[in-house]
Amino acid sequence: xxxxxxxxxxxxxxxxxxxxxxxxxxxxxxxxxxxxxxxxxxxxxxxxxxxxxxxxxxxxxxxxxxxxxxxxxxxxxxxxxxxxxxx
Amino acid sequence: xxxxxxxxxxxxxxxxxxxxxxxxxxxxxxxxxxxxxxxxxxxxxxxxxxxxxxxxxxxxxxxxxxxxxxxxxxxxxxxxxxxxxxxxxxxxxxxxxxxxxxxxxxxxxxxxxxxxxxxxxxxxxxxxxxxxxxxxxxxxxxxxxxxxxxxxxxxxxxxxxxxxxxxxxxxxxxxxxxxxxxxxxxxxxxxxxxx
Numbered sequence: 001x002x003x004x005x006x007x008x009x010x011x012x013x014x015x016x017x018x019x020x021x022x023x024x025x026x027x028x029x030x031x032x033x034x035x036x037x038x039x040x041x042x043x044x045x046x047x048x049x050x051x052x053x054x055x056x057x058x059x060x061x062x063x064x065x066x067x068x069x070x071x072x073x074x075x076x077x078x079x080x081x082x083x084x085x086x087x
Numbered sequence: 088x089x090x091x092x093x094x095x096x097x098x099x100x101x102x103x104x105x106x107x108x109x110x111x112x113x114x115x116x117x118x119x120x121x122x123x124x125x126x127x128x129x130x131x132x133x134x135x136x137x138x139x140x141x142x143x144x145x146x147x148x149x150x151x152x153x154x155x156x157x158x159x160x161x162x163x164x165x166x167x168x169x170x171x172x173x174x175x176x177x178x179x180x181x182x183x184x185x186x187x188x189x190x191x192x193x194x195x196x197x198x199x200x201x202x203x204x205x206x207x208x209x210x211x212x213x214x215x216x217x218x219x220x221x222x223x224x225x226x227x228x229x230x231x232x233x234x235x236x237x238x239x240x241x242x243x244x245x246x247x248x249x250x251x252x253x254x255x256x257x258x259x260x261x262x263x264x265x266x267x268x269x270x271x272x273x274x275x276x277x278x279x280x281x282x
Binding site: 021022024025028029031032035036038039042043044045046047048049051054055057058061062064065068069072 | 135136138139140142143145146147149150152153154156157159160161164216253254275276277
């Protein structure tokens with residue numbers, strides 16, 4: 001009986017999928033850090049009345065946001081269907 | 088018989104287990120947990136997926152904040168009214184090499200007027216451009232210095248000489264009238280001339 005249920009252990013996320021999720025997480029963290037830096041530069045430019053610097057900073061922040069959303073919503077592992085190890 | 092019951096019970100548990108995934112780990116209170124309640128430490132943890140969602144929300148917030156700051160700065164600049172001319176009290180008595188604190192353009196904005204040794208008058212907003220500590224006039228070196236993080240500004244231009252301040256002090260335009268009174272007549276943001 002033991003051997004029968006040995007293969008029915010709780011489902012584990014496959015290693016490849018874990019790597020993809022981890023990569024997504026790391027990329028999102030890096031994008032957030034870049035956006036923090038852009039926000040501080042935007043505030044600094046605003047306070048100094050350097051208006052010509054503002055549009056590129058906003059665009060850069062928007063690009064970062066778009067990449068982040070793309071990674072989160074559309075960047076999936078090639079095989080998204082979950083499987084149980086040993087089945 | 089007992090073995091069959093056990094098999095079906097285990098199968099039931101595994102069936103419930105298969106239903107749950109990372110998305111509903113907090114809701115994964117399967118029937119067996121009602122029968123055998125126990126503390127699930129994992130439920131208190133944030134899953135990777137939840138953290139990714141949090142990062143995406145943060146990213147949206149940062150983007151919107153940058154846009155809001157820029158919009159507000161441009162809006163304020165386009166709606167800026169000319170500041171009123173205000174006489175700086177006691178400025179007639181200000182000796183060379185000394186400084187005087189006053190408030191401009193509103194009572195909430197501290198400012199400093201410096202009468203340099205060469206006879207010139209220079210006025211600046213007193214808030215350091217690093218973290219808004221009040222700067223003071225250092226007579227010995229004729230510099231405006233910030234005591235908080237040791238930033239230094241040129242007294243004649245307001246430019247940063249050393250330390251962490253990222254931009255010059257806000258400059259107040261002044262006018263010395265015939266009777267010796269010094270009037271504040273306007274203000275420009277630090278670094279605006281260079282932008």
